[in-house]
Amino acid sequence: MAKTRTRYVCQECGRAFPKAFGRCPQCGAWDRMVEEIVEETKTAAGHASIHRLGGLSTPRRLSEIESETEDRIHVPLNEFARVLGGGVVPGSIVLVGGDPGIGKSTLLLQMTMQMASQNRVLYVSGEESERQIKMRAARLLQDGGGSAGSLPEELYLVTETNLDAILEHVQVVNPRLLVIDSIQTVYRPEMESSAGSISQVRESASRLRELAKTSGIAVFLIGHVTKEGVIAGPRVLEHIVDTVLYLEGDRFQTYRLLRSVKNRFGATSEVGVFEMQERGMIEVANPSEAFLAERMVNAPGSAIAVTMEGTRPLLVEIQGLTSHTPFGNPRRTPNGIDYNRLLLITAVLTRRLNLGLAEQDIFVNVVGGLRIDEPAADLAVAAAIASSLCDQPIRADLVLIGELGLSGELRMVGQMQARLKEASSLGFKGAIVPRRLHQKEPWPSGIEVQEARSLAEALKLALMQ
Template sequence: MAKKTTKFICQSCGYESPKWMGRCPGCGEWNKMVEEVEITSKPKGVFLHTAVGSETKAAPITSIYSEQEDRVETKMQELNRVLGGGVVPGSLVLIGGDPGIGKSTLLLQVSSQLSSEHKVLYISGEESVKQTKLRADRLHISSENLYVYAETNLELIHQTIEDINPRFVIIDSIQTVYHPEVTSAPGSVSQVRESTGQLMRIAKTKGIAIFIVGHVTKEGSIAGPRMLEHMVDTVLYFEGERHHTYRILRAVKNRFGSTNELAILEMKEFGLEEVENPSEIFLEERSKGAAGSTVVASMEGTRPVLVEIQALISPSMFGVPRRMATGIDHNRVPLLMAVLEKRVGMLLANHDAYLKVAGGVKIDEPAVDLAVAVSIASSFRDQPTRPDDCIIGEVGLTGEVRRVSRIEQRVSEAAKLGFKRAVIPANNIGGWKIPDEIEVIGVSSVSEALQQVLGG
């Protein structure tokens, strides 16, 4: 006879407790414990089969034959690079993003591209078949190999996959899918965990690549338990403002490629189009001769991207000056301002500081330190930098400029876009070929960099 047990599960982290608690001991969130009824019918000591492959016996690794399957490339080269070179057969890919950002549009376009040579099953739990067809007509998508199915029952979805035997499956979204044997509501921790586990077994045993869409919380993380990101092979975040046309697809986890890759896409009337040269996009509206503006070459995975860093320094009207930053770590701004005040002698303690990376991109590497410091000094002195300067370097607390990685790629990208001078760390000089179109200046301290860029 089935036995019913009641437990309380945190909807943020999946922490389980036999009684209700106002604050979750696992993640510290308040009012996230939800009561769920668990029905267990299996005898004591019997465990459910949870293997992800057909092999059930342990074997020496030298005796296991590993057949290297070729990746399947889409017609969207930006997506291929973020995935590490294409879609890996048997992989489970999770795509998260804000509502209305374009996740369903992206996956419907990818489904159309893959269906030119393979069977693709698009499962929608949020739209009917006719609604999906309307969106496909708007995107001019039509293919005999693209199957559309509107269902949320995981058992029926599994049966449909067995009947059609597709090469690729899209689940939109995982929060709407439910397993009939789990008594909790769709979107709960138990349902998301069980549904994702079942889809993972299907992907591994049948060699089907499955894309699942995940909603995000107001904090920006994927809704559901944190283990959802640990179960899948690849996690992609689709970022951008709904009122702007550019979208950023970023890999934060990838078992088959780099986790620092970035793809720039543009939302147009007939869907998403890839941006082949994002540096031109980020710099196309740059003001010439404006104080507080510098350009830095940042590495996003294997690609160098030139972005503009803007700074506005103004006298403060408050007792505690404001420090605000968009696109870079806000803790880096007061740190670099303290270096400028201590090592260069700029009196910034009674000034407000506002920093922004133009274009909406986020940068988290230390190679932008020198450009940020120069932008702050340029705005403070109201002295513009040269429009054809590119500034690269990490700044230490003693005011030194430290070497950065992949300097040759950064300088080559700056030269390709018409920059005439690059200010880089002195320790990065030598050992690589400098392009003829650009002059490279090595500096060893922040004060030396300001002397070269601002003349003092």
């Protein structure tokens, strides 16, 4: 006979406890415990029975396993293909997360419409009706003259949230690509918990992963994010899937960044850049040029940094502004960089260069909505702040690359050659970088590279006298 028991699951981290707590002992979240009734079915041997889509597994010798790899499924969106590592791997499961209204459903529908010309696609929606999806598809096909193109014949739509019904539709349609929008709306009817709970999300994703691995169908899951910016339901969901993509950007700006934070088939931290328009997501072939398009030349407080997003170097403008404050606690406001990193750079400028920042509000902004996490932009941030304080512009054709140490020294960063080549290709004539301890390959031609040992030396070279 089936035995039932009660447990309490934290909706933030997924940890289960035998009794309820006001504050989760695992992640510290308050009032996130949800009661769940678990039904355990035991077999004659005493072990829990597991339903398998592909039957029993059989161990095989490593030498007997065929090493032939199936080609990736071609993705017409080059920026999407870049983030995935070159295309969609058959049998993979990909999670796409992002803020509400950022464009997740639009991007996936646009991708599936283009892929449906050569592949059969099943799009399952748990939030929108089929008519709503068709209206969006027609809008994406409209050209400049207002006429709509032909809808793809191999794109199938269904509105369903019952996982068992979804799996039956998959057997009937037999698609090569399956999209679930969204995983938080899918539920397994044999479970007592509601859709969107930790247990429902985990079990539904596990079942879809088993489907992908046994049938070779590529599965895309759209996931909501919480107010903290992480995918709702958990880290366990990120462990289940093969690839995790985040669609980032400010809803008040046109650019959207598709970032890979986990990828078993390609490089992590890869970024694809799109521009949100009325016709959907338009690829930005040269993101660096787009980020610098509205730059004001020779303006104080503006510096150009070269950051690496995966294997792609990106040139971004960093703006710094200092303003005298009559209050005793000056503000430090970053947008696009880490707050603690800004405090570190401000402390080095104050202590090592004797700049009077103790009575200055400091604002730092990364233009274009990009967020920079690597320390290679430290020199550009420090130069932008010093330029604003001294009211002296930085040379317009200069890029600044380097990590800042607590003693005011500059440290070398990785992939310097690729950064300088990208800067040279965009027309920049000079670069300030940390001094090399060992001379290896020469610097790229077409750009004058100046080496500096300390921040003070770099600022003397950067600021226009």
